[in-house]
Amino acid sequence: MGAALRAKQISSVELTQSYLDRINALNPQLNAYITVNPEVSLAQAREADARLASGTADALTGIPFAQKDIFCAKSWLTTCGSKMLHNFVSPYDAHVISQFNKAGAINLGKTNMDEFAMGSSNETSYFGSVKNPWDMARVPGGSSGGSASAVAARLCAAATGTDTGGSIRQPAALCGISGLKPTYGVVSRYGMIAFASSLDQAGPMARYAEDLALMINVMSGFDERDSTSLQRETENYARDLNKPLTGLRIGLPKEFFSTGLDNDVAQAVEAAISEYKKLGATVVDISLPNSKLSVPVYYVLAPAEASSNLSRFDGVRYGYRAPEYTDLANMYEKSRAQGFGEEVKRRIMIGTYVLSHGYYDAYYLQAQKIRRLIAQDFTEAYKHCDVIMGPTSPSTAFKLGEKGDDPVQMYLSDIYTIAVNLAGLPGMSIPCGFGANNMPVGLQIIGNYFEEARMLNVAHQYQLATDWHARTPNEL
C-alpha cells in the first residue's frame, strides 16, 4: 500500500475515502468503530499527499490506520469504551498517536473496545459489542476487538491495540489477523489510558507480519514522559524479515497443549508447527511449570492496579458526573456506580479487596512473588529454544453472550497469553488455519526480551509459505 502511494498509483485522499465509505457501509453491523471523523481524516490525507508529492514520505505516510479508543488523541473523543468518558475530548496526543501523526499516517477513527480494556470478547463496551467479521453471531475477542474486527473486515489498513493480558493477541487470533505485543517498555504508555500499568503495552495489529514491523518501527522508542519507557538504541524491526529459519529452535510448552485446549485449535497449531519444521526449524519440548498460576496471579495484580488507576474517574474534573446527588460522597458513589459497567466494577472491587489492610500480604505480595517465578520459567526455557509457540486462545471465537454470565470462563480465554504479560515478554499471534466452525485459529509466538525482530522474521517466513492471513471473511 505504501509502495502504491509512493508510486502515485493512488492518492492518500482516495485511499482514505474508500475506507471511510467501507466503514460507512459495514460499521453499522460490525460496530468496530466508536468514532469516525471523516473531515479530520481527509485533511490528514491531503497533507500526506502533499508530503508524498514532495518526496519526503516515510513508510507509513498516507496510510489510513484505526486507533484503539484507549489512546488519547487531541480533539478526538476518547472514551476507552466507557460511559465514564463518553464525553471526554482529549486535549493532547498519546505518544503512539503523535508518532503516527509524525509519520504522516491517517487516523481513520477510534475503535471499539472492552470498557477500560477489561474483557476478552468486546461485550463490556458501553458502545455495544463488536461483531466478528467471520461470523456476525460471534465475538471478535477483546479487549482490542474493534481494531481486530476492523482489520479483518478491511475497514482500515491496520490498527493499534493494547495488550494487558492478551488484548492484542487473543482478538487477532479470533479475527484471523496478526498482532504483536512488544516487550514491556518498548512502546511508551504516555497518553494510553491505564488499566494495569505494569502489564499494559501497546502494539500493532495487521494482516501481514511485515506491516507489524513497519508499524512497530514508528510506535517504539524512548519517551521521557513514561518512566517505564526503555532507553535503547533505535532498531529496525524489519531488518530480519527475510532470514531463513534453518536451525530455529521452537520450544513447545507441554502446559499449552493439555486439558482445556479445543481439538480443532490443537490440530491447526500442530499443523503450523509441521510447516515450521518444513522451513528448517527444530522442535524442543519445554515446560513452564508456573504458567498454570498465571490466571489467578493476573486476577490479583491487574485489578489491584486498575482499582487505583481508575480512581481518577470521580466525576470531579471531567467525564461522567451523576445528574443528581446529595453530597460529595453521594456524588462519587453515583457517578462511579452509573459511569462504570459491571465488569469494571467487579475488577475495582477485587482490586480494592486484595490491597486492603490484612489481605495485602496474602494476595498482592504473594502474586508478585509468583510473577517472578513465572518470568524465571521463561528465562530457563530460553536456554533451550529461540522462540516458544503454542495456541493463542484455547478456542476459536465463541458466540456473543455465551460466556457473559460466567466471568471465570471468560478469564480462562486468556490462559495462554497472560503469562507473557506477567513476564514482560514480547508475544505475537498469527493466523494458522480454521477450526471446526470455520473460525480462524491463532498461533502464538513468544520471544525472549527484545526479540521482536526475530519473531517478525519467524512470522513473515510462515506467511510467505501459507495464506491463512490473506483470506477474507466470506460474509463480506
Place this chain on the structure above:
Amino acid sequence: MTWEIVIGLEVHTQLSTNTKIFSGASTAFGAEANTQADAVSIALPGVLPVLNQGAVERAIKFGLATGSHIAPRSVFARKNYFYPDLPKGYQISQFDLPIVGQGVLNIQVPPLSGNAKPYEKTVRITRAHLEEDAGKSIHGDSQGVTGIDLNRAGTPLLEIVSEPDMCSASEAVAYAKALHTLVRWIGICDGNMQEGSFRCDVNVSVRHPGEPLGTRREIKNLNSFKFMQQAIDYEVQWQIDTLENGAKIQQATILFNPDTGETRAMRSKEDAHDYRYFPDPDLLPLEISTEWIEQVRSTLPELPQAKQARYVNDLGLSAYDASILTSSREMADFFEAALSATPSQAKICANWLIGEVNAQLNRDGLDMAQCPISAQQLGGMLLRIADGTISNSGAKEVFRSMWADGGEADAIIKAKGLKQVSDNGAIEALVDEIVAGNADKVVEYRSGKDKLFGFFVGLAMKASKGKANPAQLNEILKKKLEG
C-alpha cells in the same frame, strides 16, 4: 502522681524546586487558581508521573545534614483515598522504603524559668520520605459550591518523621525550630510558614513514668511555633484531666483553634482510612548511587552545628553566642563577612550582631536578609573600634547614622567628628588642667575616696567633648591622681 509527656513530630517541608515533583508545572506560590495545573496535576486520563531529580537531590541533602542513612533503593507507593483536591484518587508517597532512614538532630532547648540554663538534646529522626502535596478546596466563594484549586497539587514535599523523643512543648518547639533552621540553611525549603512551606503535625500522649506509651492524639497542620506551644500545652492538660477523671483517651486526629486556644477532634480512629498502599507501577524504584550522594555532599554548606563548634573552639565565643549566630544561615553569613574585616575581634563582632543589630531589626520588624546595613559596613565600623579611632559611644553614633542614612564608617566618623583623641600629650594636658582646678577633690581622692575617680573621668571626657580615648584617659588620670 506525676505525668510524663511524650511528643513526636511529622513535619511537611515543601521542597524549593521550581517545578512539581512529577511534572514540569510551576510551583510558585500565589498564582491564580488552576493556572499551574498541567495535564499531570489535573490527572487527565493517560498521563504519567516523571520524577523531579531536584526533589531527590534536596532529600539527599537533608539526609546528609542529619547523618541519616540514604537508601540506595527506595520505592514510591500509592496512598489511595478519594478527595476532590486529590485528582488521581491517590497520593504518590513513599511507604515501607523511604529515601531517608534514621538520623539525628541536636537541639538547644531554652530554659523554662529565668535562672535555669539552656540544655542540649538529641532528637532521633525516624525517616524522611518524598511525596506530592494535594490541591486545595475553596469553600464559600459561591453559594453551595466548593471550588478546587490544583496549583499546589504535585508540589514536592519531604515529610520528616521524628521518634517520640520530646518531653515538653518547649522541646517540641525547639526541635521544630532547629529543623526549620536546618532546611533553610541547606536551601531545600524556603521555610515560609504562612504559605504552608513548613507544616507540623504533633503526636502527643501522656503516661506515668515507667508505664508503656499512652494513646496518642495527633494535632494536625500547625503552621506557627507559637500555636504549637499553645496547642501542646492545652492538649497535654486535656489528656491529663481526662485520665485523672477516669476516662480513656481515644486515638484521634485533632485540630487546634488559635482563636479559642483549644484542640478539637477531627476524626477518630474508627474513621481511619485503609489507604491500600502498594508500589506505584508508573515509577521505577529510585536508585541512588554513592557517586550521586558524594556529588550532593560537595554542595552542602558548613552546617550549623559544625559552625557552632568552630565559633567556640577557634573564635573563643560562648556556646550561647555561637548558637544565636548560627540560628540562621543569613546571620552566620553576615557574622563571617563582617568579621573578615577584623578577624581578631570575634567577640566584639558577635556582641554587635547579637546586641545592636538584632535589637534594631526587631524594632523595625525586619529579618536578617532585609538588614539595611551590610556586613561590609559593619565590618568597617568594627575596624575603627579595634584600632581605637572611635570609642564605643562613638561607635553607637556611627551605627545609628549608618542604619538611618547609610554610608561607610570612615565617612561618618569624619563628617560627625567622632575620631577620638589618642594623643598622649593632648590628654595629659587636659588631665593636668583638671587636676590643678580641683585640688580639694584630689586631696579627698588621695585620702582614700576611690569613688571620686569616676568624677574626674566625667570631667575629662566632657572637656574632650567625648573624644578622648577612654583607656588612655583612665591610665593617665590614674597616674596623675596618684601623683
